[in-house]
Amino acid sequence: MSGFVYIVGAGPGDPKLLTIRGLECIQQADVILYDRLVNVELLEHAKASAELIYCGKEPGKHGMIQDEIHRVLVEQANLGKEVLRLKGGDPFVFGRGAEEAAVLRQARIPFEIVPGITAGIAAPAYAGIPVTHRDHAASFAIVPGQGRAEKGQDFLNWAAISQIDTVAFYMSVGNIEHITKSLIEHGKSETTPVAVIEWGTTKNQRTITGELATISQEIQTYHIQNPSMILVGDVVGVREEISWFEEKEQKLC
Numbered sequence: 001m002s003g004f005v006y007i008v009g010a011g012p013g014d015p016k017l018l019t020i021r022g023l024e025c026i027q028q029a030d031v032i033l034y035d036r037l038v039n040v041e042l043l044e045h046a047k048a049s050a051e052l053i054y055c056g057k058e059p060g061k062h063g064m065i066q067d068e069i070h071r072v073l074v075e076q077a078n079l080g081k082e083v084l085r086l087k088g089g090d091p092f093v094f095g096r097g098a099e100e101a102a103v104l105r106q107a108r109i110p111f112e113i114v115p116g117i118t119a120g121i122a123a124p125a126y127a128g129i130p131v132t133h134r135d136h137a138a139s140f141a142i143v144p145g146q147g148r149a150e151k152g153q154d155f156l157n158w159a160a161i162s163q164i165d166t167v168a169f170y171m172s173v174g175n176i177e178h179i180t181k182s183l184i185e186h187g188k189s190e191t192t193p194v195a196v197i198e199w200g201t202t203k204n205q206r207t208i209t210g211e212l213a214t215i216s217q218e219i220q221t222y223h224i225q226n227p228s229m230i231l232v233g234d235v236v237g238v239r240e241e242i243s244w245f246e247e248k249e250q251k252l253c
Contacts, residue, residue, distance in 0.1 A: 009116015
């Protein structure tokens with residue numbers, strides 16, 4: 001008897017940003033496989049009998065490798081269970097949700113994809129930065145930031161990326177020098193505004209701003225770490241006008 005798998009985006013961190021459909025899936029699931037960046041408060045909505053399986057991935061330390069995740073999804077669904085694969089952000093934005101869906105389709109297991117709010121849009125919004133703006137940005141890109149040219153891992157088209165008005169780099173603090181150098185070499189001005197948003201949408205959110213030529217040093221000065229979103233573009237300047245979340249948190253303290 002085949003069960004069913006829900007591949008759900010849990011949103012960027014604030015538990016209130018989970019979708020209604022995502023909440024329904026958590027409430028009815030028999031088994032929940034959840035990632036490191038999923039706010040654990042969301043698991044409080046699971047039924048008491050639900051089995052919770054941590055499969056988070058950290059640099060050099062994986063709770064469960066991807067092939068093992070695939071195996072467990074198929075195995076649990078084939079037991080007739082409703083299985084939830086709960087991912088931070090959106091499952092189709094650097095979340096490997098498409099790979100898991102393909103494995104399920106090959107195993108003839110029915111599934112549903114539930115989108116989530118991705119951090120590349122939500123973290124800037126909580127920092128008071130729109131990713132598009134009538135006066136500053138008509139184009140927006142989401143880019144992985146881990147690839148390094150010296151390791152043969154950089155397959156990004158930097159010439160094209162440098163022409164985009166606003167670029168959000170995911171999980172890229174450790175690669176900031178390569179990112180800034182590549183953008184400047186391909187035409188971005190050294191004075192292009194940059195924001196780095198650490199733990200976006202959570203109570204621990206912290207935002208620093210600078211320019212392409214200086215942001216690497218700012219990250220070191222303030223000891224910024226992942227999970228962080230790096231946003232490059234003139235829209236960063238709008239933060240001075242509409243910053244709201246961190247001001248709200250300071251008033252609550």
